[in-house]
Amino acid sequence: MHATITARGGQPTHGCHPGCQIQCSQIYNDKDGKYLTSGFEYETIWGLGADCCIEDLDDIAEADHIMDDIGVDSIETAVMFGVAMEAGVLPFGDGKVWCACYATKSARAHRSVVCLAAVPVSSVVFMA
Numbered sequence: 294m295h296a297t298i299t300a301r302g303g304q305p306t307h308g309c310h311p312g313c314q315i316q317c318s319q320i321y322n323d324k325d326g327k328y329l330t331s332g333f334e335y336e337t338i339w340g341l342g343a344d345c346c347i348e349d350l351d352d353i354a355e356a357d358h359i360m361d362d363i364g365v366d367s368i369e370t371a372v373m374f375g376v377a378m379e380a381g382v383l384p385f386g387d388g389k390v391w392c393a394c395y396a397t398k399s400a401r402a403h404r405s406v407v408c409l410a411a412v413p414v415s416s417v418v419f420m421a
C-alpha cells in the first residue's frame with residue numbers, strides 16, 4: 294500500500310486536521326494519479342478485504358470514498374455486506390459489484406433492500 298501510494302504521487306502519511314502530529318491518514322490516488330480517498334483505515338481494508346474477499350485495493354479505495362461521501366461507517370457497512378455475501382445475496386470478492394451497489398441514489402435505495410433481505414436469509418444460513 295505504501296509503495297502504491299508513493300508511486301501514484303499520494304501521501305503515505307497525512308494529517309486530516311491542521312497541526313496533527315500523529316498523521317495516521319493518507320492520500321490514496323487512483324491509477325491516473327487523481328485523488329481517490331484519504332483516511333483509508335485498516336478496518337475498512339480488513340472489512341472489505343479479508344471479510345468480503347475483495348482483493349483489488351483500488352476497489353476498496355473506491356468503496357471507501359463512496360462510504361465517506363454517503364457518511365456511513367466503513368466497518369459496520371463492510372460487515373453488513375459480508376453477511377449479505379455469506380447469505381448468497383451478493384458474490385464474495387467482487388468489489389465492482391460492491392461499488393455498483395452504491396453508485397447511484399436508486400442503487401443506494403436498492404442496496405438497503407438487498408441488505409435488509411440479507412438479514413433473514415443469513416439468519417437461516419447461520420442457524421442451519
Ligand code: SF4
Pocket residue numbers: 307308309310313314315316317318
Ligand atoms: S484521524 Fe489521524 S490524521 Fe486525523 S487528526 Fe486524528 S490522528 Fe490526526
